[in-house]
Amino acid sequence: MVLETLTISDAVELAVVERSGFVESRHVGAAIVLSPDGDTTAVHGNADALILPRSSLKPLQAVASVTAGAALEGDQLALGTASHTGTDRHAAVVREVLAAGGLNEDDLGCPVAWPSDSATRRQMISDNLAEAxxxxxxSGKHALMLRACLATGWPIKNYLAPTHPLQVHIREVVERLTGEKVAHTAIDGCGAPVHAMTLTALARGVHRIGTASERSPFALHRVAGTLVRAVRESPWTIAGPGEPDTIAIETLGVFAKGGAEGVMVMVAPNGATVALKMLDGNGRAATIVAATMLARAGALAEADVVTLAAALQLTVLGGGEPVGTIRPGSAV
Incomplete structure (x- = not known):
């Protein structure tokens, strides 16, 4: 049997693209908002449909890797939950993580790639460097996983196999944080397992991470609190200059983590949490929709969200001039 995500009938309008007074595109999907205490305060569409969180799962995977023994802090820890743009600064931190464990780039199980940062990519090509x-x-997530294996004595060979002790541990931690059994396991673009869950479960897991205290008597919560602080203190780590997650953290003080195929999670400073999925897989409006939902829940100032929108460059151009915008839809 093939499982699937929410259907068109499960979805509502989360965003529109307006050009010269004409709505030319709509992004539909589902979303859920939790209060600072973790109670459901708003649901848009079917939040109990299954999704693949993609990189929005990274905070949960990072917490699991640290509880397995990867004792990283600061920028090194933040890179463990990142979808970074591959700048020299990002690569340098990942190399530090690997070198401290006696590892090198060849030990990484992720595929080779060009950096998504265009300036870095151009410089690498100019220097006759290859994809890496x-x-x-x-790569930060993979380096963190390798360090967890070393700390626990698990083999680094085949560390991405769903049956590897590390991945079994990660799955158990994911289920503990979300309060939901994993419905299905797929393989993410980087080669690591990614677990299907409901949007409700994803929101619950991220809320628990985003509201965790470093002074908690529970190690899992202390690790989560440390992770969130590391990302908020160094927003460049989570993505990169000009990237939506980095901009949102810098502008709003939130904890934000986007995922491929239109997934987004965001935790406000007071703990209110949003998880959403754009059904068409396009995440261009995900950040502003999540922030708007938090503002309407009273967790963010409307003026700050306006500032965020300007920084995200959501303007639609015509002939090089502004003629419209990408904005939240009728269901938000």
Missing amino acids: RIRMNC
Whole structure:
């Protein structure tokens, strides 16, 4: 049997693209908003449909890797939950993580890639450098996973196999944080397992991470609190200059993590949380929709969200001039 995500009838209008007073595109999907205490305060569409969180799962995977023994802090820890743009600064931190464990780039199980940062890519081409695993946007997560294996004594060979002890541990932590059994396991673009769950479960897991205290008597919560602080203190790590997650953290003080195929999670400073999925897989409006939902829940200032929208460059151009915008839809 093939499982599937929400259907068109499960979805509502989360965003529109307006050009010269004409709505030319609509992004539909589903979303859920949790209060600072974790109670459901709003549901848009079917939040109990299954999704693949993609890179929005990284905070949960990172917490699991640290509880398995990868004792990283600061920028090194933040890179473990990142979808970075492959700049020299990102690559340098990942190399530090690997070198401290006696590892090198060849130990990474992610595929080779060019950095998504255009300036870095141009410089690499100019320098006659090739694609590299360390430039792949998930290399920080993979380095963290390798360090967890070393700390626990698990083999680094085949560390991405769903049956590897590390991946079994990650799955158990994911289920503990989300309060939901994994419905299906797929293989993400970087080669790591990614677990299907409902949007409700994803929101619950990210809320628990985003509201965790570093002073908690529970190690899992202390790790989560440390992770969130590391990302908020160094927003460049989570993505890169000019990237939506980095901009949102810098502008709003939130904890934000986008995922491929239109997934987004965002936790406001007071703990209110949003998880959403754009059904068409396009995430261009995901950040502003999530922030708008948090503002309407009273967790963010409307003026700050306006500032965010300007920074995200959501303007639609015609002949090089502004003629419209990408904005939240009728269901938000």
